[in-house]
């Protein structure tokens with residue numbers, strides 16, 4: 001290109017550049033202005049919410065205090081009389097946030113047996129104090145004998161508390177009386193019902209009579225009468241209720257194929273033996289903490305999986321284990337007569353003693369880039385075996401081989417045994433699940449891998465363990481005609497001999513702690529934020545136990 005021609009082009013380019021620069025700086029200024037306006041608006045909102053709504057004098061304990069109520073908190077400062085010596089102590093003031101107050105009552109002096117009336121003493125505020133991951137109930141007594149003063153404060157506080165729209169006023173409660181040590185009814189009656197009553201929550205209770213009872217009630221009941229559902233039980237009961245809520249949403253939306261987000265949030269009062277779902281949203285296995293999360297309306301969206309086989313939905317749930325986890329549960333179920341903790345230890349030890357890999361085809365769809373770097377890198381040798389296939393826009397990765405255990409978990413599965421969870425690198429609502437595939441190895445190496453879950457470090461740093469963030473998984477066990485699993489006590493060379501199955505035999509799966517026998521390929525899909533649970537995301541569970549059996 002000749003020079004005279006190039007010049008006007010260069011000028012044009014430069015003028016375009018200048019225009020872009022001016023446009024960019026204009027855009028920057030606009031953004032800055034908008035940012036400043038946003039800050040001003042937030043400050044205004046803050047100052048409105050910090051405006052004093054009420055100011056009064058109450059006795060806290062024996063001392064008179066200045067009490068201030070704003071839209072967000074209540075603060076108190078002792079009134080210190082003037083000292084002739086001029087010395088003043090440091091006033092012990094305090095505050096409680098309104099978001100932590102779950103009930104307010106008028107206090108009255110009553111004789112024993114008197115049910116109503118009586119002179120006014122003041123107001124009592126019931127609030128929730130945090131101790132680590134635990135929530136505990138506390139009470140603040142504000143004494144003032146003036147009925148008018150007390151009622152003004154009571155009515156104002158009540159009105160402010162109605163502003164927390166996530167708090168339930170009407171709950172459907174399911175209690176599984178057979179969970180774990182059969183204590184669910186007592187746990188509800190002793191620890192939960194009093195808190196619900198205090199918070200003026202109405203409840204409609206069903207004590208379940210059998211497996212499947214929850215589903216039949218949920219299918220029929222008028223859900224729009226409730227603000228939420230509560231499950232008092234173990235992981236099996238929780239999964240059954242979540243499954244029922246999603247199915248009901250699907251039915252209501254007339255969506256036979258596609259899972260539909262459950263309309264009501266679910267609160268979980270732990271009464272099972274491990275309670276990993278409850279632990280994953282509370283950080284502790286504590287009925288009071290669980291009940292306070294419900295009462296205060298702390299909501300957390302949570303991913304779920306659908307499990308299907310041959311195009312038929314098996315169930316919705318949070319976690320599944322194939323191989324070691326499934327076989328161990330199947331063994332435990334055969335010893336139902338044993339106490340549950342002994343049963344589990346027995347099954348674990350026995351399954352370890354007879355450890356054998358499963359021969360199967362494992363396929364998975366990686367979660368989108370944003371979620372996929374959550375895990376440690378795969379072993380390079382294993383990567384070479386991968387065979388990416390296309391299925392529409394989805395690109396499946398398939399491996400065929402021997403696996404000791406395959407787990408798929410859409411939540412971290414925290415428990416006191418594994419404080420950072422069985423799947424520490426996934427979170428409650430990241431739209432993906434953790435796939436943890438443990439290839440064939442020696443028993444001692446496998447035990448080393450299992451043991452590291454309790455210390456939460458390095459459980460995936462083995463060449464035989466691969467982990468991925470996935471949006472779907474397919475597991476197809478290989479059936480070989482002729483033999484079935486040898487249940488004899490003979491060990492032989494178990495560690496290299498895979499389970500050999502007759503065509504049509506079923507495979508034990510551990511889905512949310514429940515034994516499910518499935519004969520064919522299982523397809524697991526992750527459904528982001530399919531359910532809302534009462535609770536919050538927690539990093540680590542309180543750990544109080546250690547497993548002594550391995």
Ligand SMILES: Nc1ncnc2c1ncn2[C@@H]1O[C@H](COP(=O)(O)OP(=O)(O)OP(=O)(O)O)[C@@H](O)[C@H]1O
Pocket residue numbers: 176177178179180181208209210211212213232233234235236237238240271272273274275512513514
């Ligand atoms: N009255 C009942 N009798 C027997 N089983 C019941 C009853 N009510 C519910 N079930 C079923 O019991 C199964 C297990 O319940 P759940 O998970 O609460 O107890 P668990 O197995 O002892 O606890 P975990 O799963 O923590 O070990 C669920 O699938 C549930 O459907």
